[in-house]
Amino acid sequence: MSRNTEKYKVTAKSRPRRKYKQLVQQKTSNQLKTKVQTIQTLPGAKQEYLTRAKSQTLAKSQTLIKQPTPKEHLVVSKPSLRNGRQIAWRLIAICIAPIAVCVNFTNYGPLIPVLQNELHINSGQIGLFSTLLFLGIALTNIPGGLLADLFGSRLTMLGSLILVSAGSLLFPLIPNFTWMVVCRAMIGLGAGAALVAGSHATSELGRYEALGQGLNGGVAQLGAGLGLFVTPQLLGPLGWQGALFVSGGLGILAFVVWLFVPSNKSDHIGEAHQQANPVTGIRSPAIWALGLANMGTFGLGNAITAWLAIYFTTKYNLPLVLAAGFGSIGLFAGIVFRPLGGLLLARTRQPLHFIRAGTIMAFLGLGVLALPIASLPLACIGLLLLALGTTLPYAAIFSTASAIGKTSPIGSGVAQGLIAILASPVAIAGPPIIGLLLEEQKNNFTLAFGVIAATFSIIAVIASMQLKAPNRRIKHSKLLMPRYQ
Structure with missing residues (x-):
């Protein structure tokens, strides 16, 4: 008795779905009969037109008849899990x-x-x-x-x-x-x-x-x-x-x-590869502004880090091992601050704030290190500002370059390559300039760091001010549209 009841329940549960399909099939067949009768009474041109309509109606009816069941819906959701693993x-x-x-x-x-x-x-x-x-x-x-x-x-x-x-x-x-x-x-x-x-x-x-x-x-x-x-x-x-x-x-x-x-x-x-036009990128003021901002953060950090151990040894008479530890703070700070900048950027979606704050903090940190005051706590504050400024905006800069490339003929890869190139002048020319000035001025870091701050770092701050946030927040990778596109 219980088995018959279960069969009855299953049959009753599936009956509305079967009835719905039968109604759709009956309605579709009636529509087709009407259209066939109409086609037979019309001239050739209109008959061809209605023949297309017939095929479209058939396609729509087949999709209605083959509506997925709840189990099939579970199968459709599997690709998202696969994409998550990818x-x-x-x-x-x-x-x-x-x-x-x-x-x-x-x-x-x-x-x-x-x-x-x-x-x-x-x-x-x-x-x-x-x-x-x-x-x-x-x-x-x-x-x-x-x-x-x-x-x-x-x-x-x-x-x-x-x-x-x-x-x-x-x-x-x-x-x-x-x-x-x-x-x-x-x-x-x-x-x-x-x-x-x-x-x-x-x-x-x-x-x-x-x-x-x-x-x-x-x-x-x-x-x-x-x-x-x-x-x-x-x-x-x-x-x-x-x-x-x-x-x-x-x-x-x-x-x-x-x-x-x-x-x-x-x-x-089904998505084609991006366009890639380096000439358009070279002519883009937005790429130049972003690249110069990258020079004052990423490039500046590479240039100054090489001299920090000598700075603390010469100015504060610290042992070489301890001075090297201070000099490597910026290196290890990047391990934490760069992912932290990415997390904050994903939450706030305001890359402009990170870029501007990074160039300003790097400039202030280098300025504090260049002060003619032998105060180790003050130097540590300057070192912290320099580490934050040169590492925290990394994700914002490269995400913004990608957004510019995707929304223009430049291409995201070319845009990121260009801003990396524009960051290299201070990394290549900065250390020799510092070494030359230290040799001429007998280890005077005030002049050496001051010249770098007054040239490369100031240019980066000015360039970051030329970037303008959009009127509304853009989801995902389209984070920032510069003033000049």
Whole structure:
């Protein structure tokens, strides 16, 4: 008796749906009969027109008849879960690549005395390891962005990681100065395209873009820190060649991870790749303003950090180890402040505030360090302002560049490459200028830091003021539209 009751319940429950389908089929057949009779009485041209209407009506009726059941709705929701896994995997890949790239920026630094003895070179020659690296980065920032816009971030990243890994593995293979300089240039060429491809991949994360940009910048600082502090630990058990080989191993690991990252076409079905026009970007005042603001934050941090250890040793007579600890505060602050800036940006969606505040804090921090007052607490305040100003707006700057590129023929990859290029003058010219002024003025950091603040930093503050927020908030990646487009 209970089984019959259950069958009756199931039949009664499914009866309204079956009745609805029957009514739709009956209505559709009646409509078709009426249209066929009308077509038979009309001339040829109108008959052809009504034949199209017949096919459209059939298509609509079939979609109505095949309405999905609640179980089918559950099947339709599965792709969103798959997309969530793809985003998580892409975030992991985005975080691994900068570590593998940026570890090469500092891995040779602790080995300078050993390399000088092995290669029989002076300090000026070993400085070419850094010069050619950053020159290679500057040369491939724009081509890397162009390739990312045309072929996608995945293919660009894979090709770039091949260059970085090959250069890292070949660098310690032959203890010859010319050979090693060429390998450093190879690493730089791959690193410039890889960093831009990583930012381009981050711009495809939708609402997670701001967080991704912050993590991308934070792990880049982590990679530089690992190269600086892990390499000396590996020197004893592995030797200088083995310690440098580890950097190449990280590049191979990043390459393998990126092999499993979904391509752009699978992420954006039916969406064509972006336009990529570097000429339009070069002519855009918005890109120039944003790039100069990046020069006063990201570029300024790279230029000043190299001299902070000498600053605290000379001005405050601190031991070299303690002075190096103060000098690395900015490096480790970026590990925290860059992701923090991304989180705050995702919550507030006001990148203009972060960009302006960053340029102003960096200017004030450098100004405090340049004061002719020997006060260590005051210097720590200046160091904190400088660290905040050079790291917190990282996500806002690169997210804004991506938004400009997506809403114009420039392309997001090219836009990010251009602002990276515009940040390089202070990173390339700043350290030699500081060194020259210190040599002329007998370690007078007031003049050296003051000149940098009065030129590069002031220009960045003025440029950030030329950016204008939109009248309304724009969701996701379209965060800010500059005054000049």
